[in-house]
Amino acid sequence: MTASLPDRAAFADPAQAQRIVVKVGSSSLTDSSGRLDVTRLSALVDVLAARIADGGQVTLVSSGAIASALTVLGLPGRPRDLSLAQAAASVGQGLLMAHYTRAFSVHHLHVGQVLLTVEDVVRRGHYRNAQRALNRLLDLGVVPIVNENDTVATHEIRFGDNDRVAALVAHLTQADALLLLSDVDALYDGPPSRPGAQRIARVERPEDLDGLEITAPGSAVGTGGMVTKVEAATIATGSGVPVVLTSAANAAAALAGADVGTWFAPTGRRIQSRRLWLAHAARTRGRVILDDGAVRAITIGKKSLLAAGVIGADGDFEAGDPVELVGTDGTVVARGLVGYSAEDLPVRMGRTSEQLAEIFGDADTRAVVHRDDLVQVRSPR
Structure with missing residues (x-):
């Protein structure tokens, strides 16, 4: 295991975190044509299973339902039409869960599907129900796999929803850390493709983001970008949950506390679920x-x-x-x-x-x- 950095010790080093939420986007699970890449999915599962074998608890927030359905439905790319996107999500969610079920079963682990809509974090009763369900799955040794319920969502299918979902799930499950996995290995002070762009290793307070040009190239199958990931990190750290933002290829290193990606230190204390709901989730x-x-x-x-x-x-x-x-x-x-x-x-x-x-x-x-x-x-x- 890679040694953790000494200056991270005061900020709940992910290597020491017992309960972790991991969010992975479509771009990290698909090939160059935008289809689900089972090899990539299995590689991530291997990393998460190793952490669980070491005594950790992992909740996975995974995009990729629509990407999973592209080949089956003969679609050239992510549908722009809402009803077609919903149909693709309906077909693809089952396929995605089947792949996760098989990949985790290799490690003798069971998974549980949790589909959330905005209403589930807007209405307090639903919010508490989601919290109880996630905690019970973790207590049973099951890996919750969370996704935004694209099949029934309308305005909720929008730019970067699962990033926000991951931050809220981290609070719901009282996670020790949130790992946001992207196709970009860190937050940079400008577009990563720009010559001379510098990785930002640490963000200790919101003011550290002032003046940064936060952008990321769009994905043919995903809906998020670096802006939504920074927003998710702000939500999580503001409620006391530290965040690491990096690429899926760096997942194992990040969980080991290595100096990869961007570390967002917690800026606030853990607050009541109702207050977090009011601040970030309530419409x-x-x-x-x-x-x-x-x-x-x-x-x-x-x-x-x-x-x-x-x-x-x-x-x-x-x-x-x-x-x-x-x-x-x-x-x-x-x-x-x-x-x-x-x-x-x-x-x-x-x-x-x-x-x-x-x-x-x-x-x-x-x-x-x-x-x-x-x-x-x-x-x-």
Whole structure:
């Protein structure tokens, strides 16, 4: 095993991580014609199985369903038509799982399929169910293989979904590390093909990414790129999970703690699943506009949002839906679960608790967004 770097020891060296989430994209599993390359898939499985044999637990987030179906359906490349892409995903997901089942069985390991949609991480009940299912599979010694459910997705089939899914799964499973595998071996300070481009070995804080030209060539079969991988790394590290970004060819070295790829150090602490869901996974149903005092109260004062500080609202939301909380300049400062519907909120805006009690009764003096249901988000730069 390759020796780990001393300066990584303080950041949960992946060589010491017990529970790991590994994400692999279509471009790392396919040949030059865009068809699934079983040899590549088996090589990755060999690496992951070795880690499991050493006592680790691995959750694999794998793209490649649509690529698996191209030959069977006689398609020249990834379909652009949504219904055809869904059909290809339906055919290909079974083929992909069959290949994984055979490859892991060589190592006497069983796999379990977990298909997620955005709704599974938007709705709190679904989120908890997914968490329980993944943890139970790991406890049983089964390798969960996660994919975004392209067959039933509509707007969810979009650029880089599985990168975000991997970051959320890392939090769901309370992983010690997230390994993002791409067809590019690291994050560079410019396009890797550009002469003189330098590998960035470490990212210790979000500010280290400022000014970088983060790009990556597109894949004929994949949907992601370096931008989505950096976004996924930001989500994971912001919730306390360290990340290594490298190529599939470097997977074994990365898991051994070698100096490959780009290391993203955790920048935040592990947070409640609900807060991570609100910050990164929830599709908001509308916006609530706050005056300056209310913005300060919820961001600096860490207080609940009261009706007195609300000056406007947009959208069609019900009580309990996630909404964006924005300042007068339109900057999103937080997300939260709103206490009133879009129909009930306007008549309460700008009123104090005493006024609400007098007009509507004590039952309607609740916060617009309670501080326990609110998470601050990074403001746009």
